[in-house]
Amino acid sequence: MDNKPIIYLDNAATSWPKPPAVWEAMERNMRESAANPGRGSHAMAVKASRVVFETRKRIARLFRIGNPNDIAFTMNTTHALNLAIQGLLQPGDHVIATSLEHNSIRRPLEALKRKIGIEVTYISTDVKGFLDVKAVEAAITARTKLIAVTHNSNLLGTIVPVGEIGAIARRRNVKLLVDSAQSAGVLPIDVEDMGIDMLAFPGHKGLMGPQGTGGLYIHPNLELEPLMQGGTGSKSEAPEQPHIRPDRYEAGTPNTVGLAGLSEGVQYIIKETPQAIHNKEQQLTFELMEGLQRIPGVTLLGPDIGEERTAIVSFLLEGVDPSEMAFLLDQQFGIAVRAGFHCTPLGHETAGSYETGAVRASPGYFTQKSEIVSMIEAVSEINRKLRFGK
Structure with missing residues (x-):
């Protein structure tokens, strides 16, 4: 910084540097296709729509998601987790989380405890962050709606056995939400194989994209209440939010330039593995x-x-x-x-x-x-x- 060398060891917050293709794609998007995607039929709008959809396809490929339209773009992981938690839970529901959770899971859960009376059980890990999955299953009750877990601790680096938890969740008919803020792009993720119903991911960390990007994978059999209502470019004559995906969860103009960069970051991850x-x-x-x-x-x-x-x-x-x-x-x-x-x-x-x-x-x-x-x-x-x- 200021023409002085810097040793950057804060990648858990935001990865840096980015592959050159990331910022090159963002500049190219601003120059050539900076129109509103999905909001017009002119050439620039169509080109912008293609940029956004190509990003969806690449993310779907990375996480083994069958339909790219099951990915809703958000500002970051926190935004995605709030969409998942607030969009799913109802009064009286029970949620299981762990003692490793980031405030992006804990605070929305605690807010719903105060507002609508959900119940939350936090499963303790040992001092190194290792989780006993048997304790997770033992905590499931007739009212358990959701298991919400980080894929790995942003403090300890401990990797949570998400696949084992996913198998339990499927067997007990409980939904699984995974916070992949520290694992997306760094650990292999297969949403079907791991039993993940919702995957919240950031664009600006392991996926090598810019800040202000992220998303939520939502299983095709799962419906959430939108976090925001507004313009989508589709069903504009209707007073209610459309039900088609991903429009239902993406009100307002998206961060197209950021998604152009994210697309190249994801492509880099796919290539490197x-x-x-x-x-x-x-x-x-x-x-x-x-x-x-x-x-x-x-x-x-x-x-x-x-x-x-x-x-x-x-x-x-x-x-x-x-x-x-x-x-x-x-x-x-x-x-x-x-x-x-x-x-x-x-x-x-x-x-x-x-x-x-x-x-x-x-x-x-x-x-x-x-x-x-x-x-x-x-x-x-x-x-x-x-x-x-x-």
């Missing part, structure tokens, strides 16, 4: 963990080295406030990480870091091994100066 991306990121993660754990006073959160996890390394340094650590890494070493509670107080309660928060470093697919070495050396130097005055 999520498994290859995960393998590389996990190796970088283990190297970072190995270096950090050699530093006196460092405590790592989440699964141990060698245990399956995503590229999230949260840690504490004895005697050093996480916010101070993040500030020094940025100002003195040009390293971007995130400190605090990461919008998951439940996760911090699980990890035992609720009183302090933590520093989170999240490598990405474009992170270099030399940058991992620099991060380790920087934490070590900060540790020496702050704790030992050297």
Whole structure:
């Protein structure tokens, strides 16, 4: 930044850099097809519609979705989760979630508890974030409508066995909502094979797209109440929101330029494959963990080295406030990480870091091994100066 090199280890918040094809497609869209998709029959509007539909098709291919029109585009994962939760639940319904949830699941659930009286059960994991799926099934009651889970913790990197939970949900006739904010584009996802009824995903993280993009897959046998009502470009003579998909869930002009970029990000993921991306990121993660754990006073959160996890390394340094650590890494070493509670107080309660928060470093697919070495050396130097005055 400001012509100074930056080591970017905040990919769990937003991935960076993006493949060049992403921003090139966005510029091309602004130049050539920046009209309203679905709102006109002229050439630019038709071209814009094709851009949006091509993005749907690529996402459907990535997540093994049969019909691209079962994907509703949203602003982000939070928007998608609110559409799923508020669009499905009714007074008296029971929901099962976990102690790993981001506030994007927890807060909508808690709001509906206050407003319409739903009941929520949070299943605790162990300190590393590992979930006993038997506890999930044991919590199901006659009123359980939904299981809402993160695919992997944005604090601990722990991967939740979504496929096993999906099998339970199908057997017990309960709907499954998956928050893939940290897994879309990084872990293989097959909505049918994993029993996922609704999949909320971001465009700006593992899918390599721009901010302001995301979506919700909705199973074809599932109907939700729209989160918003308004113009769709279809059934305009009717006073009520149309029932055809995806129009029912996409009121208003979409972020076409953002979706043009997202389309290229998804295409890049398809070419590289999520498994290859995960393998590389996990190796970088283990190297970072190995270096950090050699530093006196460092405590790592989440699964141990060698245990399956995503590229999230949260840690504490004895005697050093996480916010101070993040500030020094940025100002003195040009390293971007995130400190605090990461919008998951439940996760911090699980990890035992609720009183302090933590520093989170999240490598990405474009992170270099030399940058991992620099991060380790920087934490070590900060540790020496702050704790030992050297």
